[in-house]
Amino acid sequence: MKPVREMLITLVEHFPIGAFPGGTNDDQPDGGSDPFRVLISTVLSQRTKDENTYIASQRLFSKYKNPAELAAAPIDDLMELIRPVGFPKAKSKAIKEIARIIHQDYNDRVPNEIDKLLALPLVGRKTANCVLVYGFGQDAIPVDVHVHRISNRIGLVSTKTPEETEIELKRVVPKDLWKFINTVFIAFGKRICTPRNPKCLICPINRYCDYFTKKIR
DNA sequence: AAAACGGGGGC
DNA sequence: GCCCCAGTTTT
Numbered sequence: 001m002k003p004v005r006e007m008l009i010t011l012v013e014h015f016p017i018g019a020f021p022g023g024t025n026d027d028q029p030d031g032g033s034d035p036f037r038v039l040i041s042t043v044l045s046q047r048t049k050d051e052n053t054y055i056a057s058q059r060l061f062s063k064y065k066n067p068a069e070l071a072a073a074p075i076d077d078l079m080e081l082i083r084p085v086g087f088p089k090a091k092s093k094a095i096k097e098i099a100r101i102i103h104q105d106y107n108d109r110v111p112n113e114i115d116k117l118l119a120l121p122l123v124g125r126k127t128a129n130c131v132l133v134y135g136f137g138q139d140a141i142p143v144d145v146h147v148h149r150i151s152n153r154i155g156l157v158s159t160k161t162p163e164e165t166e167i168e169l170k171r172v173v174p175k176d177l178w179k180f181i182n183t184v185f186i187a188f189g190k191r192i193c194t195p196r197n198p199k200c201l202i203c204p205i206n207r208y209c210d211y212f213t214k215k216i217r
Numbered sequence: 218a219a220a221a222c223g224g225g226g227g228c
Numbered sequence: 229g230c231c232c233c234a235g236t237t238t239t
Contacts, residue, residue, distance in 0.1 A: 046235045047223075053234080086224040086233085124236050144234050161218080162235090186234060220239070227232085 002155065007208045008177050008184075014204045015187035035110035035135030036067060036102060040095050042130045043122050044085045052084040067108050070099035094122035112136045125163060133179050141169050142182040146189035153193065155210030 041057040059081045064070040070078075078092035085091065098120050102110055110131065111117060117128035129142035141147070143162040147169075151157045157168035169181065189195075192203050198211070206212040 042234080047233055048225080049233055052225080084225070086226085087222090088224070090223055090236095122236065126235060130234080142234080146234075182234075218239100220237105222237075223235100225233095228230090 002208055004156070004172055005174055005177065007154075007156075007205050008173065008180065010204050011184050011188055012177075012180050015184045015191070033134055035112070035131060036108075037061060038135035039098065039102075039110055039117075039120075039123075039127075039131050040070070042127045042134075043095055043098070044082055044091060046091075046122070046127070047087070048085040052086075056082045056085045067099045067103035071096060071103050073099075091122065094120075097121050098123070110135065112138065114140075125166065129166075130182070133182070137179075139175055139178050141166055141173070141178050143169070144182065144186070147182060147185045149195060150185050150189055150193050153198070153211045154205065154208070 037057070040060070041053060044056050044060075045053040060070075060078070063077075063081065064073050073096060075092055075096060078096060079088040082088055082091055082095075101120060102108060106116075112132065112135075114125075114128050114132065117123050117131055118125070126142045126144050129140040132138040132140040133142060143151075143166045145162075148159075148162045148165045151165050151169060152159060156172055157165055159165045159168050170178070173181065185193075192199050200206050200209070200212045200215060203209065203212065
């Protein structure tokens with residue numbers, strides 16, 4: 001068995017925080033952000049770079065401040081505002097529809113149940129779990145391509161799909177560390193544990209890593 | 218499980 | 229042109 005806590009604490013120390021792309025975590029009493037903004041900005045973040053998401057979110061929310069306003073926004077204006085994140089047609093349509101549903105069906109309150117989140121357009125497991133963690137401070141693990149790749153590479157899990165990875169991680173990782181997995185692994189995956197040619201020689205957890213162990217054997 | 222889908226930005 | 233990028237949806 002791996003000393004999982006020790007490994008992850010080491011990573012947290014080397015790759016601190018890592019804000020999610022949509023905004024700050026300091027505007028809510030529980031340390032989370034406004035769930036609606038988390039939801040929208042996380043949709044915007046899909047398949048794009050976090051810097052672009054940050055810019056687009058700022059532009060969007062400085063003009064449309066709540067679900068009702070966003071639901072009433074002209075689609076062409078939304079496309080222009082969110083342009084930096086790519087996929088402007090699909091994403092502007094989705095966030096407008098999400099805003100409408102949150103406003104009309106949920107009385108402006110984003111639901112904190114995963115099934116209801118998954119019913120929204122362009123909201124899959126990764127996005128829904130981001131809302132639970134960063135919007136509501138719940139225990140969840142958003143699994144994106146980095147979390148999936150790194151978890152398997154270092155031998156934390158042995159899985160084929162991201163959903164299996166989510167399930168296995170929840171078994172292996174102490175619950176109080178779940179909230180760190182996504183942001184810390186992404187930072188780790190950018191600097192060290194890259195998809196190709198990972199920098200194992202300067203990796204702070206290489207002593208625990210299956211991939212490195214096999215490589216130097 | 219695998220393929221399709223969607224665009225901006227960097228080089 | 230080609231490839232990358234914090235996925236989702238449809239076969």
